[in-house]
Amino acid sequence: MNERRPSFAGQPAASETTDRMREAGDEAAVRAVDLPPGWDEAVRLEDDPATIPDPADVDLPDELRAEIERLMARYPDRHSATLPALAAAQRLHGWCSPEAMRQVAAVMQVTPAYLSAVATFYDMLRTQPTGSRYVYVCTSVACHLRNAKAVYDAIAAQASEQGLEDVEIREFECLGACDMAPMASVDGRYVGPLSTGDAPELVRALREDREVFPGRGLPDPGYRIRAAAEQPPGPPEEPDVHPAGGTWKEAELLDVPPAEGPAPHVRERLHPLDPGTSMPQEEHADEEEGE
Amino acid sequence: MSETRVLLANIDEPDLHTIAVYERLGGYQAARKALLDMEPEAVLHELEESGLRGRGGAGFSMGKKASFIPKGSMDKYLCCNADESEPGTFKDRLLMQKNPHMLVEGCIIGGIAAGANKGFIFIRGEYETQADILDAAVAEAYERGYLGKRILGSDHSFDLVVHRGQGAYICGEETGLLDALEGKRGNPRLKPPFPANQGLYQGPTLINNVETLCNAPLIISNGAAWYRQYGEGNSTGTKIVSVSGNVQRPGNYEVALGIPARELVYGLAGGPPEGREVKCWFPGGSSAPVLTKEHLDLPYTFEAMAEAGSMLGSGAIIVVDDSQPLVPLALRLAEFYRHESCGKCVPCREGTNWTVKMLERIDEGEGTPMDLDILEQVQGNIMGNCLCVLGDSMAMPVASMLKHFRTEFERHMEEARARRDLAELQPMGADELGSMAEAGAA
Numbered sequence: 001m002n003e004r005r006p007s008f009a010g011q012p013a014a015s016e017t018t019d020r021m022r023e024a025g026d027e028a029a030v031r032a033v034d035l036p037p038g039w040d041e042a043v044r045l046e047d048d049p050a051t052i053p054d055p056a057d058v059d060l061p062d063e064l065r066a067e068i069e070r071l072m073a074r075y076p077d078r079h080s081a082t083l084p085a086l087a088a089a090q091r092l093h094g095w096c097s098p099e100a101m102r103q104v105a106a107v108m109q110v111t112p113a114y115l116s117a118v119a120t121f122y123d124m125l126r127t128q129p130t131g132s133r134y135v136y137v138c139t140s141v142a143c144h145l146r147n148a149k150a151v152y153d154a155i156a157a158q159a160s161e162q163g164l165e166d167v168e169i170r171e172f173e174c175l176g177a178c179d180m181a182p183m184a185s186v187d188g189r190y191v192g193p194l195s196t197g198d199a200p201e202l203v204r205a206l207r208e209d210r211e212v213f214p215g216r217g218l219p220d221p222g223y224r225i226r227a228a229a230e231q232p233p234g235p236p237e238e239p240d241v242h243p244a245g246g247t248w249k250e251a252e253l254l255d256v257p258p259a260e261g262p263a264p265h266v267r268e269r270l271h272p273l274d275p276g277t278s279m280p281q282e283e284h285a286d287e288e289e290g291e
Numbered sequence: 292m293s294e295t296r297v298l299l300a301n302i303d304e305p306d307l308h309t310i311a312v313y314e315r316l317g318g319y320q321a322a323r324k325a326l327l328d329m330e331p332e333a334v335l336h337e338l339e340e341s342g343l344r345g346r347g348g349a350g351f352s353m354g355k356k357a358s359f360i361p362k363g364s365m366d367k368y369l370c371c372n373a374d375e376s377e378p379g380t381f382k383d384r385l386l387m388q389k390n391p392h393m394l395v396e397g398c399i400i401g402g403i404a405a406g407a408n409k410g411f412i413f414i415r416g417e418y419e420t421q422a423d424i425l426d427a428a429v430a431e432a433y434e435r436g437y438l439g440k441r442i443l444g445s446d447h448s449f450d451l452v453v454h455r456g457q458g459a460y461i462c463g464e465e466t467g468l469l470d471a472l473e474g475k476r477g478n479p480r481l482k483p484p485f486p487a488n489q490g491l492y493q494g495p496t497l498i499n500n501v502e503t504l505c506n507a508p509l510i511i512s513n514g515a516a517w518y519r520q521y522g523e524g525n526s527t528g529t530k531i532v533s534v535s536g537n538v539q540r541p542g543n544y545e546v547a548l549g550i551p552a553r554e555l556v557y558g559l560a561g562g563p564p565e566g567r568e569v570k571c572w573f574p575g576g577s578s579a580p581v582l583t584k585e586h587l588d589l590p591y592t593f594e595a596m597a598e599a600g601s602m603l604g605s606g607a608i609i610v611v612d613d614s615q616p617l618v619p620l621a622l623r624l625a626e627f628y629r630h631e632s633c634g635k636c637v638p639c640r641e642g643t644n645w646t647v648k649m650l651e652r653i654d655e656g657e658g659t660p661m662d663l664d665i666l667e668q669v670q671g672n673i674m675g676n677c678l679c680v681l682g683d684s685m686a687m688p689v690a691s692m693l694k695h696f697r698t699e700f701e702r703h704m705e706e707a708r709a710r711r712d713l714a715e716l717q718p719m720g721a722d723e724l725g726s727m728a729e730a731g732a733a
Contacts, residue, residue: 083474178381
C-alpha cells in the first residue's frame with residue numbers, strides 16, 4: 001500500500017517521475033503508472049512531515065470555507081465536521097485530491113495526513129479521480145439473488161462502448177433498497193428495478209445529462225415497484241451435472257454432454273469440453289504428472 | 292392475519308413529510324405531553340414499561356438502555372442510528388423518507404428520557420434523498436419551536452443535527468458510529484465502557500435505531516399498556532419487516548410480533564416465484580444464520596428465532612429459493628463482510644479474507660473436502676473473538692449454511708472440480724491430442 005500513500009510537499013509532476021523511473025528500469029514505475037498525479041510516490045522519509053497548513057498560504061474558494069465553517073459550528077468538537085467537510089470538498093473538486101485535502105486541512109486546522117486517513121476509510125470519498133458523478137450498482141446479497149451482477153456488467157460494458165466519461169461506475173454494497181432489486185444509485189437518486197436491457201438508456205441519459213428513467217426513481221411522485229412478473233429472473237441455473245450422492249466418477253462425467261455455457265459465477269477459463277475430444281484417462285494422469 | 296399498521300398508519304398520506312400534515316394528524320402531541328405534562332422519570336418509566344426492544348439488531352430494551360444513562364449535569368448526547376446498511380434492511384429508509392417528523396419527535400422524547408440536550412441523526416451517506424428530507428424536517432421543527440432552547444416554554448433544550456456518513460457498514464455498529472461522528476475512521480471501540488457511560492465526546496450517550504425512536508411518540512401518546520397489547524411475550528409491539536430476495540412482492544410490512552413467519556413470506560410477500568420453493572431464509576438481515584423451510588411455521592419473535600438458532604436482528608427477511616446455488620451466495624456474503632471489515636481485530640480481518648478465498652477456491656473447482664472443515668473451523672474462531680460483531684455477522688450465516696446444506700457444498704465442489712478438469716482438457720484440439728498420443732507411444 002505504500003506506493004499509494006499521498007505526499008503533499010511540492011513534488012515533481014507524476015508523468016515526469018514515472019518517466020524517470022521507467023528509464024531507470026525501476027519496477028515500481030510499472031505499479032505507479034495507473035495512479036493519479038500526486039499519489040504515485042512512496043513517502044519520502046527525508047522530507048519533513050506535512051504540517052497543518054497555514055490558511056494564508058492556501059488558496060481556497062470562499063464558498064468552501066464558509067461551508068466548512070458552518071459545518072464545524074454544528075458540533076461541540078470541530079473534528080466532527082471531517083466527513084461532511086470532505087464531502088463538500090469532493091463536490092467541488094470531483095474527488096478528494098491532495099489540493100482538496102489541503103484546503104480542508106487549512107480551514108479545519110488539522111494535518112492533511114489526518115484527512116487522508118479518514119478519507120481512505122469511506123467508500124463514498126474518492127481518493128482517486130474516478131469521476132465527479134457516480135453510479136453505484138448494488139450487488140449485495142438481496143440484489144445478488146435477482147441477478148444484479150449481470151446488470152452491473154451490462155452498465156459497465158455500455159459505458160465503455162458509449163465512451164461515458166467522468167462517471168464513477170462501481171459495484172456497491174447494500175444500498176438499503178432490496179425491495180427495488182436490482183437497483184442502482186445515480187448521484188444519490190435510487191432507480192430500480194433494473195434489467196440488463198436498461199443499461200444502454202441509463203448510460204445514454206447520463207451522457208446527455210438527462211434524468212435517468214423519470215418515474216422510476218424512488219423519490220419520484222407516485223413511485224411504485226413494478227410487479228414481480230416484469231422483474232428479471234434470478235441467475236441462470238447451474239449446468240445440470242448431478243453426480244449421484246455428491247460424488248463423481250471422472251470417466252462417467254467425461255461422457256456427459258456439455259452444459260450450455262459456463263455458470264454465471266464461473267471464470268472465463270472454464271469451458272465445457274467439446275464432445276468427441278475426450279482423451280483416455282491414462283494420458284490425463286500423465287499430463288498431471290508432467291506438470 | 293395481515294398487517295397491523297401502527298408506525299405506518301399514515302404512511303400513504305400525501306405530504307406527510309411536511310410539518311403541517313404531520314401536526315394535523317396529531318403529530319408532536321406526544322412531545323408536548325412529555326415536555327409539559329410529564330416528569331422525565333415518568334417518560335423513562337413509560338418507555339421501560341412498554342417493553343420496546345431495540346429495532347436495530349441487538350433487540351435490547353430501549354427503556355433499560357436509557358435508564359443506564361447516569362444522572363448529573365455533564366453533557367449527555369442522543370444518537371439516532373440511521374446508518375441502515377444491513378443487507379436486506381430498508382425499513383428506516385421508508386420511515387425517514389415518508390415520515391421524518393415522527394423520527395424528530397422520537398428524538399425529542401429520547402432526549403428527555405436520557406437527559407440529553409444535543410442529538411445527532413447519523414444517516415448513511417447513500418441516503419441522500421432521505422437526508423435532504425430530514426434536513427428540511429429538522430429546519431421546520433426549529434421554526435415551530437419543537438427544537439432549540441427551552442422547547443415550548445419548558446425547561447428542556449434540545450438541538451438536533453443530521454450528520455451524513457460517507458459509506459461504511461461498520462458505522463452502523465454503535466461505537467463505530469461514535470468514532471465516525473467524532474470525525475475519525477469508523478473503528479469500533481472496546482466495550483466496556485459502554486456508550487451509556489462513555490460515548491460521544493466521552494459523555495454518556497444513548498444510541499437508538501430509527502424505528503425504535505419512532506415508536507417512542509406512540510408509546511407516550513397512548514401509554515405502555517396500549518403498546519403491550521401488540522406482540523407476544525417479551526416481543527412487544529409491532530415490527531416493520533423488510534422482505535426481499537426471491538419473493539413476488541418484496542417490501543416493508545408492519546406486523547405484530549408473533550405472526551407466523553410463513554404468513555410474512557407467503558401471505559404478505561407472495562412467496563417465491565411460481566414453481567419454486569423456499570430453500571432457506573435469513574430471518575434478520577444477512578448477519579442472521581439461515582433457517583430452512585421447516586422453520587417457516589415458527590412465530591416471528593425475538594425468542595422463537597433465537598431458539599431456532601438464528602435471530603430476529605433488524606427484522607429483514609431475505610428469501611432464497613431453490614433455484615439459487617448456495618456457494619456463490621455464501622461467497623457474495625463473505626465478500627461483503629471482507630470489504631466492510633474495518634481491519635482492527637485480526638480474527639475478523641483475516642477470517643473474512645480467508646473465508647472468501649476458500650469459497651472462491653471451492654467455486655472455481657480447486658477446493659478439497661478438507662476445505663469445508665477448515666471453513667467451519669475458521670467461522671468458529673471468528674465468533675466472539677472481536678471487539679464488535681461484524682466478523683460474527685459473516686461467520687454465523689456461513690456456518691449455518693454449511694450446517695444445513697453441507698451436501699450441497701460438497702456437490703458444488705465436486706461439480707466445479709469436474710468442470711475445471713474438463714476445461715483443462717478443452718483447449719487442446721484433436722491435433723494436439725494426436726501428437727500427444729504419438730509422443731506417449733514413442
